[in-house]
Amino acid sequence: MPAAAGPGGQGRRAGSYAALVVRLRWWVIVFWTTVTIALLAVFPTLSEAGGNDALRGLLPEDIAAVQTEMRAVEIFGFPLLGRTVLVQRDPDGLSVYAQARTGTNAVAVTRGEYDDVGSVLGAVPLSNALGLFPASRERDTTALTYLFFAPGQTFSGQAWAAQRYADRYFDERDHVVGVTGSVPARAQQGRIIRDSLPLLELTALAAIVLIVAVNFGSVVAPVVTLIAVGVSYVLTLRLSGFVAKVFDVTSPSELEPVVIALLLGVVTDYVVFYCSALRHELVRGADRLQAARVATTQFTPIISVAGVAVAGGTAALIVAESTFFRALGPALVFTVLMGLCVAITLVPALMAVLGRFVFWPLHPRTSARHAEADAAVAARVRSSLISRIAHSRRTAAVVVAGCTGVLLLAAVPLLRLDLGASFVGSLPPGGSVREAAAAARAGFADGILSPTVLLVEGDGVASERDALRRLGGVLEDQPGVAGVLGPGDQPLQEERGIVLATDGSAARYLVVLEDEALGAAAVDTVNQLDSALPELIADSGLTGVSGALAGDSAAAAFIVNQTEEDLVRIAVAAFAVNLVMLMLFLRAVVAALYLLVASVLSLGAALGLTTLVFEHVSPGEGLTFYVPFAAAVLLLAFGSDYNIFGVGHVWDEARQRRLPEAITVAMPRTTRAITAAGLALAASFGLLAVVPLQPFRQLACALCVGILLDVFVVRSLLMPALLTMFGPVSAWPSRLLRSRSADP
Numbered sequence: 001m002p003a004a005a006g007p008g009g010q011g012r013r014a015g016s017y018a019a020l021v022v023r024l025r026w027w028v029i030v031f032w033t034t035v036t037i038a039l040l041a042v043f044p045t046l047s048e049a050g051g052n053d054a055l056r057g058l059l060p061e062d063i064a065a066v067q068t069e070m071r072a073v074e075i076f077g078f079p080l081l082g083r084t085v086l087v088q089r090d091p092d093g094l095s096v097y098a099q100a101r102t103g104t105n106a107v108a109v110t111r112g113e114y115d116d117v118g119s120v121l122g123a124v125p126l127s128n129a130l131g132l133f134p135a136s137r138e139r140d141t142t143a144l145t146y147l148f149f150a151p152g153q154t155f156s157g158q159a160w161a162a163q164r165y166a167d168r169y170f171d172e173r174d175h176v177v178g179v180t181g182s183v184p185a186r187a188q189q190g191r192i193i194r195d196s197l198p199l200l201e202l203t204a205l206a207a208i209v210l211i212v213a214v215n216f217g218s219v220v221a222p223v224v225t226l227i228a229v230g231v232s233y234v235l236t237l238r239l240s241g242f243v244a245k246v247f248d249v250t251s252p253s254e255l256e257p258v259v260i261a262l263l264l265g266v267v268t269d270y271v272v273f274y275c276s277a278l279r280h281e282l283v284r285g286a287d288r289l290q291a292a293r294v295a296t297t298q299f300t301p302i303i304s305v306a307g308v309a310v311a312g313g314t315a316a317l318i319v320a321e322s323t324f325f326r327a328l329g330p331a332l333v334f335t336v337l338m339g340l341c342v343a344i345t346l347v348p349a350l351m352a353v354l355g356r357f358v359f360w361p362l363h364p365r366t367s368a369r370h371a372e373a374d375a376a377v378a379a380r381v382r383s384s385l386i387s388r389i390a391h392s393r394r395t396a397a398v399v400v401a402g403c404t405g406v407l408l409l410a411a412v413p414l415l416r417l418d419l420g421a422s423f424v425g426s427l428p429p430g431g432s433v434r435e436a437a438a439a440a441r442a443g444f445a446d447g448i449l450s451p452t453v454l455l456v457e458g459d460g461v462a463s464e465r466d467a468l469r470r471l472g473g474v475l476e477d478q479p480g481v482a483g484v485l486g487p488g489d490q491p492l493q494e495e496r497g498i499v500l501a502t503d504g505s506a507a508r509y510l511v512v513l514e515d516e517a518l519g520a521a522a523v524d525t526v527n528q529l530d531s532a533l534p535e536l537i538a539d540s541g542l543t544g545v546s547g548a549l550a551g552d553s554a555a556a557a558f559i560v561n562q563t564e565e566d567l568v569r570i571a572v573a574a575f576a577v578n579l580v581m582l583m584l585f586l587r588a589v590v591a592a593l594y595l596l597v598a599s600v601l602s603l604g605a606a607l608g609l610t611t612l613v614f615e616h617v618s619p620g621e622g623l624t625f626y627v628p629f630a631a632a633v634l635l636l637a638f639g640s641d642y643n644i645f646g647v648g649h650v651w652d653e654a655r656q657r658r659l660p661e662a663i664t665v666a667m668p669r670t671t672r673a674i675t676a677a678g679l680a681l682a683a684s685f686g687l688l689a690v691v692p693l694q695p696f697r698q699l700a701c702a703l704c705v706g707i708l709l710d711v712f713v714v715r716s717l718l719m720p721a722l723l724t725m726f727g728p729v730s731a732w733p734s735r736l737l738r739s740r741s742a743d744p
Contacts, residue, residue, distance in 0.1 A: 014298075014301050022289055022349075029346070035231075039234050039238040043238035065550050072550060076501060081453055084158050084159065084162045084184055085146055086176065088144075088175050088176050089443055090175040098174045102145060105165075118157065123148070133483070136443065136445075142439065155186045158183050159179060159187040177436045182517070185423035185433050204260070224358060236335050236338040237259070255327075255328065262335050266307070270307070270339070274343070276676075277298055281294045282355070288355025292351040302644060302648055304344060307344075309644060314336060322559070324559075386667045389717075389721050390667075391660045396725045403713055407713070410609050416611070420560065421556040427693065441516075445512050449517060450553060452529075453549070454486075457505060457506045458542070458546065459504075459544065461505065474536050474539060480529075485512075521621075523560050534547075571632070574633050578637065578639070582643060588730060591722075596639070599635070599640065609701075613701060614694075635706040642677075646719060650662050653665050675716075678715075679711070682703070683704075
């Protein structure tokens with residue numbers, strides 16, 4: 001019996017639980033069937049409950065960038081920047097009439113003369129006519145109309161109203177390319193995610209069915225997996241939707257695909273572990289009910305501890321200051337616990353009912369021989385290698401050094417990791433939002449869609465035009481700034497009320513960056529501007545004034561900086577939670593420490609390789625701010641999951657034999673089960689890439705690579721080598737290994 005079941009009370013409790021589930025197997029199946037039907041009939045899904053169209057929880061309203069933007073609107077009466085932009089472009093030159101219609105339409109909608117454009121409250125036109133606007137790459141080719149909306153409008157509602165404005169008041173003579181900006185991009189992201197969910201679910205399920213079918217040589221084992229996954233899916237998403245609706249909780253659209261992939265992966269893992277144990281007992285000659293009882297007794301403690309370890313690891317996100325991570329953490333914990341609840345009840349009940357038919361059309365003994373024959377060469381190589389590692393500390397040391405060196409080398413790109421939060425840049429090529437953005441940048445600069453606003457406040461500051469003009473000049477000279485529009489760029493009568501407050505207490509500048517707003521390069525530029533701002537203001541000759549930045553890039557800079565500050569908190573919490581779970585399960589400190597360090601090495605390598613890939617795929621944008629941290633927490637948690645399963649069997653064998661023999665006997669069988677489970681998990685997460693958005697492809701890459709490294713490098717090579725190197729000391733302070741082990 002594995003260590004988790006252990007002797008004494010814990011083993012008796014596991015046995016009693018297994019006997020109860022097997023005895024009540026039909027009642028368990030009826031219960032979950034009833035619950036599933038009831039949830040489908042009554043409760044909404046997570047997306048139906050609302051919230052996928054908003055970004056609450058991502059950006060708190062009390063941050064400096066938001067407060068500065070609100071303050072500027074309070075002083076001037078209207079914003080200087082908009083997040084929804086209508087783009088017109090003709091590379092051969094926009095006609096004078098087209099540019100004139102842009103201006104007259106903007107004036108009309110601002111005056112309220114157009115009452116059929118939904119929630120559009122105002123518009124500000126901008127043209128590169130004569131190349132006069134700072135940062136214009138061309139002249140007379142491009143016109144932009146920044147649209148403004150009443151607070152509380154949904155992203156999709158703003159995008160719809162902007163498109164209606166374009167369709168209603170412009171025609172083919174105006175060369176309208178489309179509507180773009182961070183708000184339409186966010187709305188399109190939500191649509192893409194919703195449209196991609198069925199494909200994600202279908203492909204992930206197909207991959208899982210194929211992996212389980214091949215692993216067990218059965219067509220029924222995949223059906224058991226699908227039943228468990230289906231019940232867990234309904235339970236998780238319907239209860240999440242109910243909670244979201246009752247408590248008016250808004251969830252980002254990114255959440256549901258991650259929840260689906262996590263749920264499919266963890267439930268499949270636990271089904272594979274249970275079915276592997278069931279087949280083992282049937283091959284040994286146990287009858288249907290006895291095999292189900294033994295498999296449940298052996299694996300329910302391991303699966304329960306592993307599930308709690310994954311839930312506890314993902315809960316580390318709760319310690320973050322970022323409200324986004326605080327929302328993501330509980331969602332992932334809830335997902336894992338729901339999947340665990342179904343796995344440890346429904347799967348044993350199904351095994352007790354089906355018995356050897358789980359492995360139909362082959363008899364378990366035939367199935368086992370068939371699977372072993374298919375993997376005979378690989379098994380001999382693995383066993384031979386593991387045997388050499390387990391019986392020679394010198395070989396083990398070489399393996400540890402080699403694996404560590406490879407993982408550290410793969411992690412090197414992580415040293416130049418940049419984070420961003422780009423919305424437009426994350427969209428797939430060819431969409432109208434991205435095409436319109438490209439047209440706007442061609443006529444102006446990359447940062448034209450979401451310029452940064454600098455608000456300067458002080459008594460009588462509007463009268464100091466020379467100093468304000470100098471400030472605009474030094475701002476334009478800063479690295480990463482393409483152009484600045486502010487006081488001194490237009491006649492005084494045109495500046496009042498736009499860039500100069502009518503009461504003389506404030507001035508504002510429109511700062512166009514060289515890089516796309518919200519990307520990593522733009523975030524770096526804004527951080528540098530923010531740090532240099534007091535010195536720039538002083539050098540311009542202004543005294544007794546304050547300055548602050550607003551806009552998408554400033555908000556993204558806050559999110560990225562807060563996320564980076566959360567790194568230490570999340571890392572410490574995740575490391576501590578996973579370490580405690582390993583120590584409690586293994587009853588060992590030393591093994592828990594070096595196994596967790598091995599998982600950290602694998603994690604670093606996965607993130608390093610992901611950074612390297614996307615440096616070439618999307619240079620300058622960086623990884624989306626939440627990707628490395630969500631991937632890190634999940635990979636550490638699943639590393640502990642596989643540590644518990646793998647080392648638990650070594651500990652069990654070590655009760656009857658020396659450590660080298662325990663490693664040689666336990667590792668090949670556990671490695672095979674972990675490999676099947678890991679492939680299913682990697683497929684589930686890897687297929688997040690079917691969502692054609694950059695953050696999902698980054699997360700899919702990080703998680704898929706991380707799990708494969710964990711399975712084929714850490715679990716198959718590094719773990720047995722570390723166990724051999726440290727020997728009986730691994731179990732300290734327990735004396736489990738000292739009683740039968742001797743140094744090899």
